[in-house]
Structure formats: C-alpha cells, structure tokens
Amino acid sequence: FIPANTPFLTLTMQRNIQRFSPSMRGVCSLAMPAPPASVKSAKLVNPKAVDVSFSDGSCYRFHSLWLRDGCRDSTHVLQSSERSLEASPLVSRFPRSAGAKGVEVNAQGTSVQVEWETGSVPKSTFNAGFLRAFADVAGKQLEPTASAAKAEDWFEFIDGKSQKAKAPETLQLWRADDLVIPKFKHGELPSRRREFMMALMDPGVVIVEDMPEDREFDGSVLSRFAMDYLGGLQKHPRRTEAHWTISTQEAILPSNMLHASRGGTNAYDTDKQLCNHTDQSLYGLPGLLLGFHCADGQGNNSLTDGFAVAYALKERKPHLFDLLSRHGMAAGRRLEYYASGPLMFDTNHRVLNTDADGNLMRVQYHESYRTPLTVPYEDFEGYFEALATFYEMVHSPEFQTHLSVSAGQLLIMNNWRTMHGRAGLKGKARTILGGTVTREAFYSAVRTMEQEELGVPPEVECGVPTAAYPYVAARPEARLRV
Structure with missing residues (x-):
C-alpha cells in the first residue's frame, strides 16, 4: 500500500524496488524486432x-x-x-x-x-x-x-550523441535501506552480458564474484576483464599501467610513483577515511565506469546514489538543485607523486550535469579538490548552502550505505552516478587494483554486444545508429528478448 500523499521521489523508489527485484533478474529488454527491410x-x-x-x-x-x-x-x-x-x-x-x-x-x-x-x-x-x-x-x-x-536503444543516453538522460521515474533510485547490489559470477557473464551491462548503468553498482586469481598483483586480471566486457581500461597520462594499485605491501606498489609523496594524499593513504565522491571529477568528461578488484584481503567502502540525492534535493529544495546544475564548482589538484613529473588540474565543472529537460546526466564531485569558489557574488551564499546541503545528504543515514569487498570480488560502479568513499582500515592487509573505463569504450562494448547478438556484418555497422541495427542484421529475430 502506497499512501496517496507519498512524495514523487519516494513513490518512484518504491515502484522501482518492486519492479526490479532480484527475482526478475532475467528481464532484460522488451524491444521488438524489425522485419528484414526491403x-x-x-x-x-x-x-x-x-x-x-x-x-x-x-x-x-x-x-x-x-x-x-x-x-x-x-x-x-x-x-x-x-x-x-x-x-x-x-x-x-x-x-x-x-x-x-x-x-x-x-x-x-x-x-x-x-x-x-x-x-x-x-x-x-x-x-x-x-x-x-x-x-x-x-x-x-x-x-x-x-x-x-x-526497437529502442536502452543505452542511448550514453551514446555521446543524444544528450538526453533517462527520466527519474524509469531509474532504480536507491537509498541506504533499498540497495540490493546485483551480483554476477564471473563464469556466467557470457550468458548474462546484457543484464550485467544494464545493471552497471542502473542501479549503477555491481559485484562480480569468483574472479580469477591475480597471483602477481599486476592488474592483468582486471585488464583482461575490462577488455572482454567493458571495452578496456582508461590510461592515465602519468601511469605506466592502465590500472592503479592500493596496497599495504610496499613491494608491489608501482615503481614509477614516489611513495613518500603518494602516501600524503587522501586518495592513497588507506589508513584515512575518504568522503563520498566520483572519480576523475577534475576531468572534462570523467570515466563512466570505476572498478575495484580486491586481489587480497578486504576493502570497506561507503556508497551513495548521487542521482537519488540530487532528485531528492530537487524535490525538497529546488532552488538549491538549480544552483548546483547552473554554476560550476572550482576545483584543482597538483599531482606530484609520479616520477615522470607533476600533473596539474584547474577546472570548473557543475556538480549536477543535466540535459535540456533537467534530468541528470552526471554527478561530478570531490570535496578534497575544491578550490576557492568563483560563482557570482550575489549567488555565493545560496551556492554554498547548496553544496553544504548536498554534502550532508550524500553522507546521511538516509542515503549512505556501506559494504565490504573481499578477495576474489570485483566492485564496479557507474562513476557518473554512484558516489563512493573509503572507511579507514589501519593495520589491515589488502591489495586492491582499480581502473576506469571511458564512455566511448563502454559504448563500444555495447555496440559490439548488439552486433554479435544480431549478426550485423562488421563492414555494415559503422555509423548505423545502434537502435537501427535490426534493419541491417543477419538475425533480426535475435532482437526479441524477455
């Protein structure tokens, strides 16, 4: 029973929790097949x-x-x-x-x-x-x-062309008590690939279990996984490898990093807690996916659905939502822990990135990197209130949940939506290898999946809208899915 006066956001959450329960994990798409065109x-x-x-x-x-x-x-x-x-x-x-x-x-x-x-x-x-x-x-x-x-392209909102976000009522928005993280066995991913890729986008957090062992802690398992299912890892301009390593074992840390400088940062001092944030918040277009492969020990993380917070803010204090979606937040960082030299950022990005209809495309926020604000004088007090309210909601018991990731598990998040933090684990041994995946790489993986399922000839697919693949497919009947 849902009371008649239930707020829109709460109603949306309750309906989606019912609609996307774990028992319905096989429901992937209801797209209709297009007949062979002539x-x-x-x-x-x-x-x-x-x-x-x-x-x-x-x-x-x-x-x-x-x-x-x-x-x-x-x-x-x-x-x-x-x-x-x-x-x-x-x-x-x-x-x-x-x-x-x-x-x-x-x-x-x-x-x-x-x-x-x-x-x-x-x-x-x-x-x-x-x-x-x-x-x-x-x-x-x-x-x-x-x-x-x-047929519709379920992934159209990340195609880089439409610039149209999914409406909030279609999303599985979650709060602390609502989240049931979809879990997939590594060996079953080939048969559940579409479901896996959809879950990465919504609800925006997935755990892959029974990952192959990374005996050398060299990131090869994570890199291979990303290549097979996500389009490949993104390469940092200062790293030798595409992945990063956080470990209590000094011997396996990357050789191109200055450990004394690295240990003084919030990002790499694993004894410290880290507030909820999105990765690459200083980038023009942050990586779409973020993965943590726990190769040894255990990692503890906090998670918040940034979209759920933002839509709740829009419902409760729309003027604050407007400020965060209209003005950029000044931020910067100076990386000095790479042997190859420093890397500096000086940016100004909106915390809440929306489409023309006001629906969320992306949350982009990291408190550690915030620099003196440059919003207009007359908007400063309101903007600061908006930041403070957003920060409080992100870390509130209503929205923030916690989880542990153990050896053999891979935690993957939608980095445009799911905000994550770290609980300090001083004295506990662990090795976690992580990396990001660009929007372009992941959408390439989506198109590859569609091409393989529909039998689209490689020489035909280039440039064809993904939703129109059935028209050029050798097996358009494959578009029928339940």
Whole structure:
C-alpha cells in the first residue's frame, strides 16, 4: 500500500524496488524486432532528391547529396571502414549543382543503385536495410510505417550523441535501506552480458564474484576483464599501467610513483577515511565506469546514489538543485607523486550535469579538490548552502550505505552516478587494483554486444545508429528478448 500523499521521489523508489527485484533478474529488454527491410520502389523526384518506399509501408525522401556522401559501398569506403578520399564529395569536389540522373532497385528489393550526373564515382549502391536504418534521421517521411514501432536503444543516453538522460521515474533510485547490489559470477557473464551491462548503468553498482586469481598483483586480471566486457581500461597520462594499485605491501606498489609523496594524499593513504565522491571529477568528461578488484584481503567502502540525492534535493529544495546544475564548482589538484613529473588540474565543472529537460546526466564531485569558489557574488551564499546541503545528504543515514569487498570480488560502479568513499582500515592487509573505463569504450562494448547478438556484418555497422541495427542484421529475430 502506497499512501496517496507519498512524495514523487519516494513513490518512484518504491515502484522501482518492486519492479526490479532480484527475482526478475532475467528481464532484460522488451524491444521488438524489425522485419528484414526491403525496397518496394524508388524514384528520382529531381536531380536533388530520391523517394524510397519500403516494405513496411513507409516512404522517405532523401537528398541526393546525402546519398552521394553517405554511401558505404566498397567504392566509397575502404575495408578499414574509413572513407575512400578519392570518392569523398568534399575531396573530389563533387559539384554542388550536380545530382542524380537515375535510380534502380534490384529484383529482390534488397539494394538500390543511384547513377550520378558527374563526378569521380559513376554509381553508388545502397543496401535496403542501410537506407531504412537512416531514413528516420536523414530522410523526410512521406508515408508512415505500417509495422510495429522500431526497437529502442536502452543505452542511448550514453551514446555521446543524444544528450538526453533517462527520466527519474524509469531509474532504480536507491537509498541506504533499498540497495540490493546485483551480483554476477564471473563464469556466467557470457550468458548474462546484457543484464550485467544494464545493471552497471542502473542501479549503477555491481559485484562480480569468483574472479580469477591475480597471483602477481599486476592488474592483468582486471585488464583482461575490462577488455572482454567493458571495452578496456582508461590510461592515465602519468601511469605506466592502465590500472592503479592500493596496497599495504610496499613491494608491489608501482615503481614509477614516489611513495613518500603518494602516501600524503587522501586518495592513497588507506589508513584515512575518504568522503563520498566520483572519480576523475577534475576531468572534462570523467570515466563512466570505476572498478575495484580486491586481489587480497578486504576493502570497506561507503556508497551513495548521487542521482537519488540530487532528485531528492530537487524535490525538497529546488532552488538549491538549480544552483548546483547552473554554476560550476572550482576545483584543482597538483599531482606530484609520479616520477615522470607533476600533473596539474584547474577546472570548473557543475556538480549536477543535466540535459535540456533537467534530468541528470552526471554527478561530478570531490570535496578534497575544491578550490576557492568563483560563482557570482550575489549567488555565493545560496551556492554554498547548496553544496553544504548536498554534502550532508550524500553522507546521511538516509542515503549512505556501506559494504565490504573481499578477495576474489570485483566492485564496479557507474562513476557518473554512484558516489563512493573509503572507511579507514589501519593495520589491515589488502591489495586492491582499480581502473576506469571511458564512455566511448563502454559504448563500444555495447555496440559490439548488439552486433554479435544480431549478426550485423562488421563492414555494415559503422555509423548505423545502434537502435537501427535490426534493419541491417543477419538475425533480426535475435532482437526479441524477455
């Protein structure tokens, strides 16, 4: 029973807790399959435009120049997926006044050939599925589709193009008492890959159990895992390796670090507590994922759902949410513990990054690196109140929870959402290897997964929107999932 006066955020949380209970872990996607695309007819409207009618009943008009520029057949594109510069209308100086002089559909309706008035390429050939995949974004719709709605890309919010966040009511927002961390056995990930990748984004924290043993503590296990399932680890400009190491064993710490300087920082002094934060908060675009592989001993962490805090703040004190999403927070850091030389940051990023609708794209915050604020004089007091309120909520019993990670476990977090801290463990032996994964790397892994599941030929996928993969897939029926 949910009372009628339950606040929006609480209602959202309760419904999502029920909807995404552990017993429903097999529910991954309800996307409908797109039928194999074919072309019924194509006609030249004039040299500047071509109309294409598809088997699903839809009809679109394409700019002839878009067709000439966007063609991906072997004449236009190299095997490496790069453009053939000789065929590029920019490099070959295809006349702007020129256009198409003919169009032909093959007998099976699987391809369309366009003949050009002039230029370095006499003809361009298009797969029917390719044209249908781009029709919604590049064409002008003349007749609507008669088939079911097209499949959606669940991961679209991180594709780097849409800039549209998921609405809060669709998220599994969690508080301290709500969180049930999804857990996956290392050996079962190949069969649960989609579920795993979705859980990394929402609720934004996952534990992988039974990780292979990293006997040398060299990070090879974490690196291999990231390469297989996440797109690969991000390389720090001053580190020799892509991963970092936190250990009570001096002998296995990286040789390119000045241990005396390193031990004086909040980040690497593991005897100290560390307030909840997001990693790479000083970066223009922080890594999307953050992983901690406990290779030996035990690590204790605090966790907070930054989105749950932010949406609660928006509900309770919207003017403070507005200040954190409108003004940047000045921050900086000077890294002096690398033998290769110092690395300095001087940034100003919003704590709450939102899309045009005010929905959260990213939380970006680390109190340790905050420098003198540079918000306008008239907004300073309000902004400082907003920071203080946000900090208090992030560390409050309502939102902050704690967990321990033991040897053989890998904790992975959505670094754009899940804030983490560290409980001091003075005197306890442990070795933890960690690293970050960029948005680009993870979304590449998403596209690779979709390509493999749908049977999308490698030479076709480049540039095709992920949601449109079924149109160019060899196995579009694979899109049906429950």
